[in-house]
Amino acid sequence: MKGIWKKITFGAAAIALAAGLGACAESDQAEGESNSSSGYPEKPIEVIVPAGAGGDTDLNTRIMAKAMEDELGKPLVVTNVTGAGGTTGTQKVKDAKPDGYTVLAFHNSMLLNKIYGLADYTYSDLKVAGVGVLDQSNTFVVSKDSKFKNVEEMIDYAKENPKKVTVATEVGSMTYMQILQIQEETGVEFNIVDVGGASDKITALLGGRVDIVPTSLGLVQGYLESGDFVALGVMAEERLEDAPDIPTFQEQGVDLVVDKVFLWAFPADTPDEIVATFTEAMSKAVESKEYQEEIKKSWLNPTYLNPEEASKKLSEVEAEYQELHELTEGQ
Template sequence: MKKKIAVVLATAIAASMVFTGCSKKEDTYPSDSIQIVVPVKAGGDTDANARLLTKYMEKELGVAMPVVNVSGSSGTIGMEQVRSAEPDGYNALFFHTEAMLPEIADLVDYQLDAFKMAGVCLQANTTLLVTHKDSGFSTLQEFIDQAKANPGKIEFGMAVGGYPQLVGLALEKEAGIDLNLVDIGGNADKVAALAGHNTDIINVEYAVVKDYLETGEFVALAVLNDERNPLFSDIPTAKEQGLDNMVFGKFFFVAFPKETPDDIVNTFSAAMKKVVENPEFVKAAEDSYALTPVYMDPKEATEYAQQVYDKLNSYKDLFVAQ
């Protein structure tokens, strides 16, 4: 009898260990695919950067990470989809600095602190002020001088409601000039307009106009960064040319719904850190959009985002008045 009881107990304990192991496996994050929402159309740098990150993140986390483009309303449709999603770690937002603008423009009543940051993974210190070769100015100072001599005449091509408009407004304020800000669309439209001499100056990422710069068709007046970018160190910053506050790079981040558990966010963030430190990822980021892989953990990313917000929000009155 005792022998039978011992056998039954041993069997029960073994079964318990098996089921406990199964339960632990099910509770291990991640155990299913993680949907990455990109709140803009496919084909641009944001979409490409999200797909680059997920390609390497899938290897680290061992699950699929499909990128879903949910565009519209300055990114707020995709942002809201993630903000209101189940906080289980399987829905995340991939976006950049422009995520802050809808609230600044009074389009929504929430800011990035309505999400839980997983971290920053990339920085785009590549935003340029660019003109065409026949504009009549080839330096930032020449541009400013002409703008002061001809208020409201020089056309700044941009897209209403986005980062380019904010850059144009900031340029007017910081340089003390009056430009003709015209809504001509996104990067492709701006480049086409500049190439056709249908606008005078635009702000655009280096990689988008690299070929035009190399042929001399376009002229870079400044890079909007604290320091020169080592990938194109011949282009001076606006800061070193006297416009101290014209620093408008972009940072790319991943964020989850606000109530997502910290352990889930930290697991995702730790994997992202490994990706950012991967030499293959670094090279791919540099080769695609001349990006700088930079890792910030959830706390650092949250604090950094607040600093950037404070600066952008200082232009709120100008932005809302348009």
């Protein structure tokens, strides 16, 4: 009887010991997983920019990436992935492993790609991390010897001479949408010419092949300062603090306000805690003196929007674009 009792006691002790070791192992594993998540990032983060090097998307992203490196403690490596109006790059992020080491940096064109059928997804199919800058410096520029000195002169001439004013764009892009908005608002008809991306449009204006180029002030700052280009107005509610001499379109009778929203987003299944870490770093970066000084050199507005605010802003812009597309379809 005593022998049987000893065996039972020994067996129970062994089971208890095994259970304790198992619990410790599970605890250690859980702690390891927690530490792995809280230790993000542990390696460089690849930033996909669906645009060429040297444009405003690329430059704005690099400024933000540099500021965020100080907060995250790891490099943010910018990779330019061009093609198909930005869809090649956005698709790359959408299909990437959702581990926090591939992030998208893009803007309103992602919304247009869905509207124009270039993609079957939009920003809401990713996990938005936030916005670090709003570009309110969208403008129409002309050469120094242009017949137009302001928006009013441009509109008056275009009304009297339908399709005689040549405007450069990239069909399906933000600038294309701006042209359609002005036509819808004023009743003018431009001669819309697809010349390619930002640098192509500038080259076309320098060569006298077009009359007007829609762009951002920061991209043509050198030409404006040299006097080679003239900005007819900015599509903002108020004159820009760093460009007070350039009137708004609204002041000149055209009710047009355009915000270019530079968003950052991860693959949809990226863990919330990783996105939260990234978002917090973005918030701190935007508040830093260095970032604000650098981004303002391009006449941009350093504005932080958290994921919820960013998604709301993008939803509003998307609704405006969809309505305009339906009104102007076939133009």
